[in-house]
Amino acid sequence: MKLMMFENGGEARLGVVAGERVTDVAACDPSLPATMIALINGGADVLKTLADMIPGAPESAILKLADVTPALPIARPGKFVCVGLNYAAHAAEGGHDIPEYPSLFPRYNSSLIAAGQPVIRPTVSDQLDYEVELTIVIGKGGRHISEQDALEHVFGYTIFNDVSVRDYQRKTKQWTQGKNFDGTGPLGPVVVTPDDLPSGASGLRITSRVNGETRQDSNTADMIFPVARIIAILSEFMTLEPGDVIATGTPSGVAHAMKPPGWMKPGDVVEAEIEGIGILSNPIIAEG
Ligand code: MG
Numbered sequence: 001m002k003l004m005m006f007e008n009g010g011e012a013r014l015g016v017v018a019g020e021r022v023t024d025v026a027a028c029d030p031s032l033p034a035t036m037i038a039l040i041n042g043g044a045d046v047l048k049t050l051a052d053m054i055p056g057a058p059e060s061a062i063l064k065l066a067d068v069t070p071a072l073p074i075a076r077p078g079k080f081v082c083v084g085l086n087y088a089a090h091a092a093e094g095g096h097d098i099p100e101y102p103s104l105f106p107r108y109n110s111s112l113i114a115a116g117q118p119v120i121r122p123t124v125s126d127q128l129d130y131e132v133e134l135t136i137v138i139g140k141g142g143r144h145i146s147e148q149d150a151l152e153h154v155f156g157y158t159i160f161n162d163v164s165v166r167d168y169q170r171k172t173k174q175w176t177q178g179k180n181f182d183g184t185g186p187l188g189p190v191v192v193t194p195d196d197l198p199s200g201a202s203g204l205r206i207t208s209r210v211n212g213e214t215r216q217d218s219n220t221a222d223m224i225f226p227v228a229r230i231i232a233i234l235s236e237f238m239t240l241e242p243g244d245v246i247a248t249g250t251p252s253g254v255a256h257a258m259k260p261p262g263w264m265k266p267g268d269v270v271e272a273e274i275e276g277i278g279i280l281s282n283p284i285i286a287e288g
Helices: 036-056 088-093 227-237
Strands: 002-008 011-018 021-024 062-064 080-084 103-106 112-114 119-121 132-138 154-161 185-187 190-192 205-210 213-219 245-247 269-274 278-286
Touching: 002 021, 002 036, 011 036, 036 132, 132 205, 132 227, 132 269, 154 245, 154 269, 154 278, 185 278, 227 245
Parallel strands: 080 245, 112 185, 119 278
Antiparallel strands: 002 011, 002 190, 011 021, 021 062, 080 103, 132 154, 132 245, 154 185, 154 190, 205 213, 205 269, 269 278
16 A cells, blocks of 8 residues: 655645545545554554555545645654665765664654655755665564564655765764755655565665756665664664654765766755655755
8 A cells, every 4th residue: 555644734634545546534534544653553453444445435535646745754753763874886985885784873853854845955065965765664663673573563665865965974973964954854755565565675676866867776675784684773772663764775876976976956856766666856945
C-alpha cells in the first residue's frame, strides 16, 4: 500500500494512493486513523482494516493526486537518524575509507519540509548539495532487535533528500550543523509498505536529478549496511519507537565531488527518485 499525508484546509490528513488517485481516509470513515503516525500506532490490524476499506471507498472521498498538496508523512518524528557513508563509491568520492561501523547523525524537525516545498539556500553559504536516500519508517518499536527480526519492525519506506551545506558540514568532524539548516530536509511524499517492495527494499534503482540532469544513479543493493543491519545497530544502543525515521545514506554523484562543484542554486528543481516508491521534487529558493 502507498500512503501519504496531504494538506486539507490547514490540517494534514491521511490518504491512500493508487495510480493517479488518492483516497481521503477520514472522508471514508472518521473512525479510521487521520494521520500516518496514528496509523502506525494502530498496528497491523488497523492497517488491514484500512486496506479492506479502500476498494469500496465512495467516489466523494477520492481526489486526484495532481490536485493534492503533500504534507510531511510524519511531521515530528520522535527520532530522525541519518546514516552517513553507506555506499562505497560515495565514501570514496568524499575521501573517506569504507566504514566498518556506520557514521550516524541526527536530523531535527526544524529542518524538515514536505515534497514540493522550497529547499532554502542559506545566506551564509552557497555550498548546497543534494543526497537521495532510501528511508525507513519504524512500525513496531524495540531494543536489541536482531538483524534476523529487524524487517518485522519496518512500517514502510519513503524518500529523503539529505540536503547538505557542505562547508558547515566540514567545519568539524561531526556533521550536525551542515545537516540541519532550516528548510533542507525534504521527506516523502509517500510511504510504501514493505509488502509492495523487495525484502529490505534492496535492489531498487535510486537516482537524483537537478533541473532534469541525472546526478546520482545507483541501486539500494549497493548499501554497505543494509536496512536490517542498520536497525540492529541502532537498537543496540537505543529504543526504536513507532514513527522513528532512519535515512540510510546516499550513493555517489553529489555536487561537491563534481569539478567544478555542481551546487544547487535558487531557481533549480531537485528530484530524488527510488524505484517502486516514487519521486520527491523540490524547488530551491534563497533565504529571505
Ligand atoms: Mg546523507
